[in-house]
Amino acid sequence: MTWVASAVDSRYGVENLPYGVYSTPDNAVPRLGVRIGDEVLDLRRLAEAGQCANCPTCSALRAPMLNPFMALGRDVWSTVRGQVQSALTEPDMEQHLRSMLSPISTVTMHPPFMVADYVDFYSSEHHATNLGRLFRPDAEPLLPNWKHLPVGYHGRGGTVVPSGTPIVRPNGQRKTPDGDIVFGPSARLDIEAEVGFVVGVPTALGHPVSADEFRDHVFGLTLVNDWSARDIQAWEYVPLGPFLGKSFATTVSAWVTPLDALDDAEITAPEQDPEVLPYLAEKDRYGYDLRMSVKWNGTEVSRPPFADMYWTPAQQLAHMTVNGAALRTGDLYASGTVSGPAAHQRGSFLELTWGGKEPITLGDGSTRTFLEDGDTVELNATAMGTEGRLIALGEVAGTVHSH
Structure with missing residues (x-):
């Protein structure tokens, strides 16, 4: 005690x-x-x-x-x-x-660490399936590569900000329902509830890190809100993926939880089929049982379960470096949106409102599909610590402002 x-x-x-x-x-x-x-x-x-x-x-x-x-x-x-x-x-x-x-x-x-590089993954099968059904209703929801590698993209380290930093609604190009190309503030501003992993020990260029070396390089984790302008993203992302729709702001907690605090939160990760290539195979395949919460203007709207993530943080690290890319102290890589199988476990408003077709009712009686100016989003999470005591991850909060 x-x-x-x-x-x-x-x-x-x-x-x-x-x-x-x-x-x-x-x-x-x-x-x-x-x-x-x-x-x-x-x-x-x-x-x-x-x-x-x-x-x-x-x-x-x-x-x-x-x-x-x-x-x-x-x-x-x-x-x-x-x-x-x-x-x-x-x-x-x-x-x-x-x-x-x-x-x-x-x-x-203050910011807890200086961000070197930022990589965002796409590792929840439930999230990827939901988006596939929304965007490709007449096709298979998962693209052919999804179960063979952890899909990801490089973000922008300079716009990773600590909890409490105001989020300015981004401007950009978007395509209207009538087919016009216009410029202006995003009308479909969204969140992504994620978990980020912070690299401590660097590597030399040309030296991949195996999945089993995860704990030798990763210092700890933090909750992440990867704010997303869905209308800007939808118009720009073909064929090279996310750019301005993602790079304007990513919020992390002011607190970094060391991996040693989460030993008792380790659980067996979901079974993978088909079998992964050898560089992604893990001798001890585990994830973390983190219970997340998403609040929209004080109303809890979702409880995403991190335990369901298909690709583990160890596999993400192995894939991120298998081509010889060097790790730097302060590298941040995030899980991608955490979503579960149930409707109340979806980690983005795009999913929760099913593309804006099913508004969410908040505690004050107002309804939302995407974020309005003045809205505040807060992410929290708990995990099992030693002796059966719950521990909390540092909260992540941000309020949307207009230009």
Whole structure:
């Protein structure tokens, strides 16, 4: 049990401890911290005070972002995590650490890491099937390659923003129902509820990473909202795929949950048929049982289950590097929209409203098909932590604004 009172019955207890970057009213310099209950522990001060005596990398803990720490590898990540857990559970440490804690309500959060590259996948069979039925009603919903490789595309790292950042409705070309080509703000602005994985340990160009090396390179995960302008996307994506309809904003949590916090959330991933090629085969094929929630202006409209994802994050990493592409510290790759088999488990509004034909009624009685200016979307998720205690992933929220 921790001596931090707000963490005793919290989903941010010592079995969680996500990392973030924050500043306080009396110290505007961004620094690393871990969330414990309703407070943030200053890792810089912890290291400088010698209270993390066995931490092998005090200099990385003094950095204003996670990248230097993430680059050091799994042994260091585990050692530091163990030291922090010990400090937060040993009663004698309270007198030394109490001044290093700040209430969450008083801090300003900053981007937790510098994004190197961003890749988005398309790994939910339910989502891909739904979109196939919407766009190709007279054909097979899945394209021939879908069960042979994790389909993905390169996004734009410079427009990955932390939770709370305003989302400006994008402009672009779109084709009207009458066939006219017009320019202006997107009229079909959507979300995609996803899970992102953050790379820590880099690789050299020309050296693929196997699926079984996933935990040697990936530091942790974050919820992701990959905002999507469906009308812009529909007109531009043939033949090269998403571009301006996706690249205007992608929101991530202010907190990165380390993989070590999710050991008890690992589950056997869905069986794959046909058999995958050897580079995608996994000795230990597992996914994560994450229970997601999508709220639209405060009304929960969906509960996507990450456990159903057909392609695992380990397979995504293997496919992303099989051609020799190098990993960089801070690379972010996302799962693609998380959707389940039931209507209330769809992770995009395109699916929930079935292409805009079935409006959603919100708690205030208003109806929506796609996002209107002023609308707020919030993503949350929980997972099983140690000793049967639920842990929470950092929320992802954004409000739509007009130009």
